[in-house]
Every structure is written in structure tokens, then in C-alpha cells.
Amino acid sequence: PMKINFLSNLTGSFAMPAMENPTVAMVEAAYQHHQLDWRYINCEVSPEHLKDAVRGARAMGWAGFNCSIPHKVAVIEHLDGLGQSAEIIGAVNTIVRSATGDYIGENTDGRGFVTALTEVTDPRGSQVVLFGAGGAARAVAVEMAFAGAVHITVVNRSRKRGEELTRLICEKTPATATFAIWDGDFPLPADTDIVINATSIGLYPNIDQQLDIDWETLSADMVVADGIHNPPMTPLLRTAQQKGCQFVNGQQMLVHQGAIGIHYWTGITVDTGVMHTALSQLFNPE
Ligand code: NDP
Incomplete structure (x- = not known):
């Protein structure tokens, strides 16, 4: 008789709220496509239960998990170490169990962004204008810098967060x-190569919200990237398209950060097309 293994490898997500988080759909689509005996469990975990949730993951031998709002910073004190960029960013979205059983925090948000962007343009040597200075902006800025962006203009509504991120990049x-x-x-400087929205402007349900940009200064040779994944086609990207710019949407970023996470956990480079299709069926069903 064939030896059957009923013990699946476990991964998942801790966040609150968790109901709208589509990650489970795209990760499980990848697991199934590659016939991996892995599961991804979407868990709603409140801040006061985060510590126990991480202990639970350890106790159950989870191979890793994602953390989303509001746990990306708070989870750090419950981990055994951080990867280099997660340490600089100061936030974690992917936790990976090492060979020795340590839980190491990584941040794949910025790397997913850079991977998606690289399909359209080479970030090396680029001049970047980055709108936003929150968690997503920090991850994007740090990874863009390590991917070879030369200069980043941080544009933010609140001075404090904007100046903090600017200092972080420089130091x-x-x-x-x-x-x-x-x-x-x-007004976008004339030498701008890449324009990035890392604010929450345009995120569902505020789907008609547009960034305050002097549109006369957006030229067709600039690449425009939006971190908003729902909906994938934002007012910013629609304007970019009208201007003849190449563009990257937040859904591509989300897919690639998920694929980087799966690679950390399983060692397998998954087909991002499968993940993209799973998300597209959810967000653009027509
Ligand atoms: P934060 O709350 O940490 O930061 C929000 C940022 O948006 C701040 O810079 C804030 O400015 C700015 N902002 C919000 N509303 C306005 C407004 N009306 N006018 C001007 N600025 C505004 O959020 P995150 O950084 O965690 O997330 C930002 C976005 O990135 C979210 O929409 C999220 O969905 C997306 N994201 C996408 C990912 C993906 O894989 N596609 C991954 C992670 C995030 P201020 O400092 O002045 O408040």
C-alpha cells in the first residue's frame, strides 16, 4: 500500500480586519497549480491576541505566515530576527521559519513592487517621485533605493512622516x-523617471479619488506605478494611460510580493500568472 501523508504544511495570515484580504485566494491558487500539499489560512487576529497567535503558529509548526494591518510593526517583538530590508523598513509582512525553527521577519511589499516595476522599466539610475510616507511607502522607498534608484523625492501631506522617511533613505x-x-x-520635476503612489488615495471605496498633481508636468516618458490593488485601474493610472505613459498597477505588486513569500516558505518559484488570474477573477469579474 502507498504511504500517504495527511500532514499538510501550514501557512496563513494574521490581520484585522481579515475578511477583505484576498491573499488566501491567490496563494491557494498557486499551491494548487503546483500541486503543493500546503494550506493558507486567513485568520482574524486582534492586537491583544497577536502574541498568542504567533505562539500558536510556533506550536503548530507553521512554515510561515503573513502579517497585515495592524500587526506589521507589532509582530517584530514576537520574532527571533529580521531580514536586512525588514530591519531598515521597520516593518514585517512575511514571517519565515528557518531550518533551525527560528521565525524571521521579512518585508516583501517593496520587493514585490520592484519586481512588478522591473517588468516595465529598469529602476537602476532612476529619479523617483514617491507620494506617501506610510508603511507601504517605506517598503517601496527602501527597495527602490537598493534596486538602484538614484534619488527619491518624498511627497507627503504630513511633514513629520515625510521627513522621517527622507532621513531613513539618506541614512x-x-x-x-x-x-x-x-x-x-x-509639479513633477522634468527629469522624473518613475512616479509612484504609495498613499491610500484611490483605494476602494474611494475609487474616484485622484492625486493632486500638476498634470501638465506628467510626460509620456515617465512610468507611473500605483500601489492600490483594489481597484487595479485607478484615476491615477487612467490619467497616465491617457498621457501615453507606461504603468504598473497594485495588483501586480500584490501578486509579486505574494510569490516572493511563497518562495521563502516552499523554495518554489510559482507561476505568477496563476495568482494574477485568481485575483482578476475576484476584482474584475466581467
Ligand atoms: P499608511 O496609513 O501607513 O499611510 C498612508 C499614506 O497615505 C500616508 O503617507 C498618508 O499621508 C497618505 N494619505 C492618505 N490619505 C491621503 C489624502 N487624502 N491626501 C494625501 N495623502 C494621504 O498606509 P500604508 O502605507 O500601509 O498603505 C498605503 C496604501 O498602500 C494602501 O492603500 C494599501 O492598500 C497599499 N498597499 C498595497 C500593497 C500591495 O501589495 N499592492 C502592499 C501594502 C500596501 P499622511 O502621512 O499625511 O497621513
Whole structure:
């Protein structure tokens, strides 16, 4: 008789709220496509239960898990170590069990972004304008800097967060950065190569919200990237398309950060097309 293994490898997500998080759909699609005996469990975990949730994952031998809002920073104290970029970013979205059983925090948000962007343009030597200075912006800025962006102009509504991120880029990465306060229509410098929205502007349900940019300054040779994954086609990307710019949507970023996570856990490079199809069926059913 054939020896059957009924013990699957476990992964999942801890977040609150968890109901709208589509990661489970795309990760399980990849597991199934590659016939991996792996599971991904979407868990709603409140801040006061985060510590126990991580202990539970350890106790059950989970191979790893994702953390999303509001746990990306809080989870760090429950882990055994951090990867290099997660350490600089100061936030973790992917936890990986090492060969010795340690739980190491990584951040794949920025790397997923860079991988998606690289399908359209080479970040090396680029001049970047980055809108936003929150968690997503930090991850994107740090990884863009390590991917070879030369200069990043951080544009943010609140000065404090914007200046903090600018300082972080200058002190901890190979890139230079300047801060610009965002009040009114922001004029893009003429030498800009890549324009990035890492704010929550345009995120469902505020799907008609547009960034305050002086659109006369957006030229067709600039690449525009939006971190918003729902909906994938935002007002920013629609304007970019009208101007003849190449663009990257947040769904591509989400898929690639998920694929990097799966690679950490399983060692397998999954077919991102399968993950993309799974998400597209959810967000653009028509
Ligand atoms: P944060 O709350 O940490 O940061 C939000 C940022 O948006 C801040 O810079 C904030 O500015 C700015 N902002 C929000 N509303 C406005 C507004 N009306 N006008 C000007 N600025 C505004 O959020 P995150 O960084 O965690 O997430 C940002 C977005 O990135 C989310 O929509 C999220 O869905 C997306 N994301 C996408 C991922 C993907 O894989 N596609 C991964 C992670 C995040 P201020 O400092 O002034 O408040």
C-alpha cells in the first residue's frame, strides 16, 4: 500500500480586519497549480491576541505566515530576527521559519513592487517621485533605493512622516532623498523617471479619488506605478494611460510580493500568472 501523508504544511495570515484580504485566494491558487500539499489560512487576529497567535503558529509548526494591518510593526517583538530590508523598513509582512525553527521577519511589499516595476522599466539610475510616507511607502522607498534608484523625492501631506522617511533613505540606503510638502497640485520635476503612489488615495471605496498633481508636468516618458490593488485601474493610472505613459498597477505588486513569500516558505518559484488570474477573477469579474 502507498504511504500517504495527511500532514499538510501550514501557512496563513494574521490581520484585522481579515475578511477583505484576498491573499488566501491567490496563494491557494498557486499551491494548487503546483500541486503543493500546503494550506493558507486567513485568520482574524486582534492586537491583544497577536502574541498568542504567533505562539500558536510556533506550536503548530507553521512554515510561515503573513502579517497585515495592524500587526506589521507589532509582530517584530514576537520574532527571533529580521531580514536586512525588514530591519531598515521597520516593518514585517512575511514571517519565515528557518531550518533551525527560528521565525524571521521579512518585508516583501517593496520587493514585490520592484519586481512588478522591473517588468516595465529598469529602476537602476532612476529619479523617483514617491507620494506617501506610510508603511507601504517605506517598503517601496527602501527597495527602490537598493534596486538602484538614484534619488527619491518624498511627497507627503504630513511633514513629520515625510521627513522621517527622507532621513531613513539618506541614512540607511544607497540613494539620496529630498522631502517636499504636499499642499496643492504637485509639479513633477522634468527629469522624473518613475512616479509612484504609495498613499491610500484611490483605494476602494474611494475609487474616484485622484492625486493632486500638476498634470501638465506628467510626460509620456515617465512610468507611473500605483500601489492600490483594489481597484487595479485607478484615476491615477487612467490619467497616465491617457498621457501615453507606461504603468504598473497594485495588483501586480500584490501578486509579486505574494510569490516572493511563497518562495521563502516552499523554495518554489510559482507561476505568477496563476495568482494574477485568481485575483482578476475576484476584482474584475466581467
Ligand atoms: P499608511 O496609513 O501607513 O499611510 C498612508 C499614506 O497615505 C500616508 O503617507 C498618508 O499621508 C497618505 N494619505 C492618505 N490619505 C491621503 C489624502 N487624502 N491626501 C494625501 N495623502 C494621504 O498606509 P500604508 O502605507 O500601509 O498603505 C498605503 C496604501 O498602500 C494602501 O492603500 C494599501 O492598500 C497599499 N498597499 C498595497 C500593497 C500591495 O501589495 N499592492 C502592499 C501594502 C500596501 P499622511 O502621512 O499625511 O497621513
